[in-house]
Amino acid sequence: MCMRRCLVGLTFCTCYLGSYLTNKYVLSVLKFTYPTLFQGWQTLIGGLLLHVSWKLGWAEINSNSRSDVLTWLPASVLFVGIIYAGSRALSRLAIPVFLTLHNVAEVIICGHQKCFQKEKTSPAKICSALFLLAAAGCLPFNDSQFDPDGYFWAVIHLFCIGAYKILQKSQKPNALSDIDQQYLNYLFSVVLLAFASHPTGDLLSVLDFPFLYFYRFHGSCCASGFLGFFLMVSTVKLKSLMTPGQCAAWIFFAKVITAGLSILLFDMILTRATVGCLLLGGLGEALLVFSERKGS
Template sequence: MEDTRTVIRSGERSHNLHETNGVLDQVSSPLRREVLNRSVFSMKPLGSEETDLEDGKLEKDREKSVRSNRVVRIHNQALLSGFAYCISSCSMILVNKFVLSSYDFNAGISLMIYQNLVSVIVVTVLSFFGLITTEPLTWKLIKVWLPVNVIFVGMLVTSMFSLKYINVAMVTVLKNVTNVITAVGEMYLFNKHHDNRVWAALFLMIISAISGGITDLSFNGIGYTWQIINCFLTASYSLTLRRVMDTAKQVTKSGNLNEFSMVLLNNTLSLPLGVILMFVFNEVDYLSTTPLLRLPTFWLVMTLSGFLGLAISFSSMWFLHQTGATTYSLVGSLNKIPLSVAGIVLFHVPTSLENSASIFFGLVAGVFFAKAKMRERSQS
């Protein structure tokens, strides 16, 4: 779910959108920059040269102090935003795994609907009080966005299903397959050619995914099937979003579509589609009989997962604004390493030396892929 939420909820930002021909470069920050109104010129009385030198020294010291404060402020914001992004993205997938596995909650679609409802409520409230700006949801915009939203819902649902059956570390490694599908799609759809370093990293990802699946002591065919479907849907979302965004901007009142509008649009449209899927997968009967819905702690954990999903959107946009697409991409890849370790330790996943080596190999391949994309982007 980390990549999924990262891609989707931030208008993607998703690990996967930064793979899609500069979509991340379109991301704008929701934060307002603080403007320092400081006067650097003042009237100096006519006097001795010593006075002028002293005033000049004080002015230089003042400017030096201002520059120092600015550096500290920017550095702290970059560090804080990166930390917030890493914590929220790791926590999101761990909390979802806890709800689906530890609580043995068999209604992943309902969990998705509740999380998206929390996001809609929070974004609507923030927009109502003027803290953020969102585009009004017109019928023209909904018609344009609905096809990509169907892919979005399918991506979230399959991610929930796979996470229930597969351990966190293997989900993280298998998500690398999304990068391979996306790279091939970019080549055929956008005539984008990747250098040898990118293809080498993608080949290592495939090897790690195959070896990881073979050595997985808790292998589950159903979970792996859902995860492979999720990889194709996630790649499809990344490849489709770019074209849909260009068309959607033309039907908005402002001629633009910021990330908060995409979060609101995606999550709002997902609610009726999710309700339909609830009936298709017969989750309604399960919800009417499960005792989990009578536990206050269960509702607390579910609500927390909803806020974490939205926190990924805010923190990722903040972090991306403070640093850039290259740093964001690399940190996203490095973030999978502690996530995988935490998933194995917290959920007591049975593993072997071969499986651990495959997981580590896949995570390192992800880092190499991010660095290769950074180099490719800088050369282009």
Template sequence: MTISKEENAETQILMPKPSLGSNNGSAMGKHIFGLPSVLVAGLCYCAASGSMVLLNKHALASFGFGSPTALLCFQCALAAILVKLCELVGFVKLQPLKPDLVAVWFPVNLIFVGMIGTSFYALKEVGVGMVTVWKNLSNVVTACGDVFIYKRTYTWQVWGCLGLMLVSAVAGASTDSRFTWLGYSWQIANCFFTSAYALYLRSVMDKVAEHTTNKQKMDEFSMVYYNNLLSIPPILVAMWYFGEFEGLLDEPALRNPNFLFVSAMGGIIGFGISFSSLWYLSQTTATIYSLVGALNKIPVAVVGMLAFAEPTNPKNLTSIIIGLGAGVLFTRVKSK
């Protein structure tokens, strides 16, 4: 399973910039089906990232499936297979599995497992609207990490946006009629894992470059391959810890074709984000890319709340709107 890039704007600085991106002017002049290519790329990126969240929410919440870690393991294995198939047909070139590279990357991978694992458990318990708002809190933790670890400074406008995110998240949780300590504990843990992934990945990329075959930073698809393939052993351990091996094959959802289809599509679309995000980034600027990612949370939250009939009230809805708006404003202010 891949992580959509708008989930954590901090990780976007690590994405390789395709050569197409150096010629945005010519890209703007190209058309696909009569539409500007940059618009088509943006729509594909937004549709893929939004659909992944909604499909995984559907798989976790609508079929009574009690083994979310097993679903995560399936999607990671599927993503690793799909990336390897792309390499076999010549679409991408991956870094080979080398013991020294695996040793350097594995700590990153453990944080990655924590990030996607807590995301799955949170998505199962918390509504889509509140999940999108609380995901913004990873920006608060990351900014604090930037200050204390990397000695970075931010303007008062950035801190103002972060403060608004924090207030809206707390207010939203306090007015959430479906509030559970379990669900929000998973969501808080996800914020810390997401920030830890961004902060640690930034520091380890130069070390990784020393062990790659071309002595350069690992590209996006190699990261997807390494993350998903190396995630399988820790996830199997987590399945054992949570007791999911017992009775897994007796889960009624596994005999439901709709559940199998939704689960597979969630994994395939999640993998497709890697292609659509790089394609869109090659057609536009990093600032526009980040801003569109933040704006995309708004329709995802709206569709999720309507599709899953999530109960809300005026206070809760107001906090969601403020939180999503603060996320967009944060991206705009930070880009300046």
């Protein structure tokens, strides 16, 4: 069992790393900044692969209850917000900066649990939230590559993540499984992003994209679609086999590796102040892992 957990954890880390680096390459190096098309493509591939897996008996999907589907609809809207805003933010921000801002979603969840659900919060978790918030708050003032649009979309992204996870936790225990939820997210995203591609101008603007007929662009887009699907599957598997504390540890490990390698592969100007903010954010997430493991 221990070997199986390690294998699932390493698979998750590999998919996480590959997904982020591939997306960053397409968005920043190739500059394919048409989020309705890029995210629509990724969710289409994910939805098709999940549907095929279901038909082959490799995955179980039981989203037949109309009431459960309608109840989940607001979460699917937030999911579109997550991937759309995340794509726009990642195209403008370095991966370590993006992940530091992304982690602030945990502060929203912690605040909701403390203020509205009156849950008891450990001192480690409170310190974690404060460190994450401080790191994200100081970054804009110390980022030598500061991009206001990138930070704006990152804030939208993290608020959507926080609201999505709050809605996810409020679901009835026997309502929809993680796979059911993701299947509905894929279906809704493909439809909404397809309709949005024309009003946003992406559908016509993409014709001017210089690498539209290049094999490296086609290969990167295919890789991003498949890696996104495998990341979703490995995440679901990770949650089913491990405690919340163990999951948090693997996610933290994947983020550290991804952030570290991205600095070597993509242009990022590091100053002492920027590194300090990133390390403070890392310390905040490490404390979050500690509190999750202690709680489990």
